[in-house]
Amino acid sequence: MSLAFFVVFGIFSTLIYTSVTRGLLTSETNNVRDTMSAVDSRFNVYHTPLTQDQVHHRLSPHVPRKNLGRDQEGRLFTENPEDFYRDSLSKQLTRGDLSLVLYNDQGQVLFQSGDISADFAKTDVQKKIVLVNPKHGPNYLAVTMPIRSSSTHKIIGYAKINDGLRNYHHTIEELHRNIIATVLVVLILSFVLGYFLTQPLVRRIHQINRTIDKIDEDPDSQARIPVQQATDEITDLAERFNHMLDRMQEYTNQQKEFVEDVSHELRTPVAVIEGHLKLLQRWGKDDPQVLDESIDASVNEISRMKKLIQEMLDLTRAEQIETNYTNEITQANATIEQAYNDFRMLHPDFKIDLDNTVPDNTQVQIYRNHLMQILVVLLDNAVKYSKDRKEINLSTSTENGMLSIAVQDFGVGINQQDLQRIFNRFYRVDKARSRESGGNGLGLPIAKKIVEMYKGTITAESAVGSGTVFRVNIPLVNKNKINM
Incomplete structure (x- = not known):
């Protein structure tokens, strides 16, 4: 606001200065023009x-005779200029800092009055008033005009008139002093106004600082910056800050929910194992059939707990990829073919097709175990949900600097409502079937986190009864980076 105030004041001052100087110069020019008319009318009567x-x-x-004199060249001059200015022409010459030189038709000086050079050049003769800017000294107005006889229209002499612009320069200097004084007043006023205008902003900043201090003391605090009914930048900042705090609170709640979900997932196998052990402790150990069933159930639950813990560790490690694995490079084809061969061996009852168009020696910007983990998660997911038509298509290619992976199954498919949540932690489309197959709902979230940590993307397309396609894009290694 202070800057805008200064800009407006500067424009206003410039306009005033320009108008005043132009008006003064016009007035002085008219004064010279009137003098030219007076001189011409005074002498054009001669033939x-x-x-x-x-x-x-x-x-x-x-002019009294005693005040008249002649110089060495015989030219008339007056020792007392005040005696000269007595008639109408003399009064005209007194309207400013005017000087006059009169010449005959040959350019010889006949009369000179005032501080003016008597040099004469016919090239300077014209009725145009010009503003002269000498290298040393102030500028002035000058004109050299011919004097013509009113009857014969022949040139009978010349007149040279200068206006030293004394009043003009005096007025401009006074204007400069006034502008400087005004600038100082405006500067002080702007500081005072700026102080009072910035106080509300300072108070808002203090509110932001107090809110930050409260959140530092209690991360679960619901403290927020009071939002006023205004449209300034501080209000916009406060709204954005509150939105950020809401997002942080949401993340905190998600972490709490994650811990609660993990506790819930662990509670069930622990309860199952505890129930079987108590059964065996009471009487089941004497019954071979009950003993075998309890041992098998306990082993299965322990395996599921082990897998759950491992997946939780994988998810935690995935969140640390950006710190520990950003420079890792992997040969794409070797990892893809290993995952393909492993699943063909583990699931001989499935028809697994590989369509690989990735060029040899293609390197991808990812840690090898993480690329393998992504492939395992997607292929394992396809196996779990392909009960009737046991067929899986794995296709890989490179385009636009990315390694593209597509895993397609022809299983039960996923409806659109569930498709939006399959990457959420512990989310299972069919909870009964997932528990049967040992799924904990962490595989896809782990794969998604790994892909995102390496600046890639993962998406899913599905139709109920027709199967699902997962598509993954991971950046290839920049060739310039390899050469470095």
Whole structure:
């Protein structure tokens, strides 16, 4: 606001300064023009070239003889200029810092008054008033005009008129002083106004600081910055800050929910194992059939707990990829073919097709075990949900600097409502079937986290009864980076 105030004041001052200087210069120009008319009307009555006597007679009839003199070249001059300015022309010359030189038709000086150079050049003769800017000294107005006889229209002499612009320069200097004084007043006023105008902003910043201090003391605090009914930048900042705090609170709640979900997932196998052990402790150990069933059930639950813990560790490690594995490089084809061969061996009853168009020696910006983990998660997921048509298509290619992986199954498919949540932790489309197959709902979230940590993308397309396609894109290694 202070800057805008200064800009407006600067424009206003410039306009005033320009208007005043232009007006003063126009006034001085008109004064010179009036003098030109007075000189011309005074001497154009003669038919012959001007002489010193004619000039003296027409220009200074009231000058006392004792004040008249002649210089070394015989030119008339007056020792007391005040005696010269007695008639109408003299009064015209007194309207400012005017000087006059009169010449005959040959350019010889007949009369000179004031501080003016008597040098004469016919090239300077014109009725155009010009503003002269000398290298040393102030500027002034000058004109050299011919004097023509009113009857014969012949040139009978010349007149040179200068206006030293004394009043003009005095007024401009006064204007400069006034502008400087005004600038100082405006500067002080802007500081005072700026202080009072910034106080509300300072108070808002203090509110933000107090809110931050409260959250530092209690991360679960619901403290928020008070939002006022305004449209300034501080209000916008406060709204954004509150939104950020809400997001942080949401993340905190998600972490709490994660811990609660893990506790719930562990509670069930622990309860199952505890129930079987108590059964065996009471009487089941004497019954071979009950003993075998309890041992088998306990082993299965322990295996599921072990897998759950491992997946939780994998998810935690995936969140640390950006710190520990950003420079890892992997040969794409070797890892893809290993995952393909492993699943063909583990599931001989499945028809697993591989369509690999990745060029040899293609390197991808990912840790090898993480790429293998992504492939395992997607292929294992396809196996679990392909009960009727046991067929899986694995296709890989490179385009636009990315390694593209697509895993397609022809299983039960996923409806659109569930498709939006399959990457959420512990989310299972069919909880009964997932528990049967040992799924904990962490495989896809782990794969998604790994892909995102390596600046890639993972998406899913599905139709109920027709199967599902997972697509993954992971950046290839920049060739320039390899050369470095």
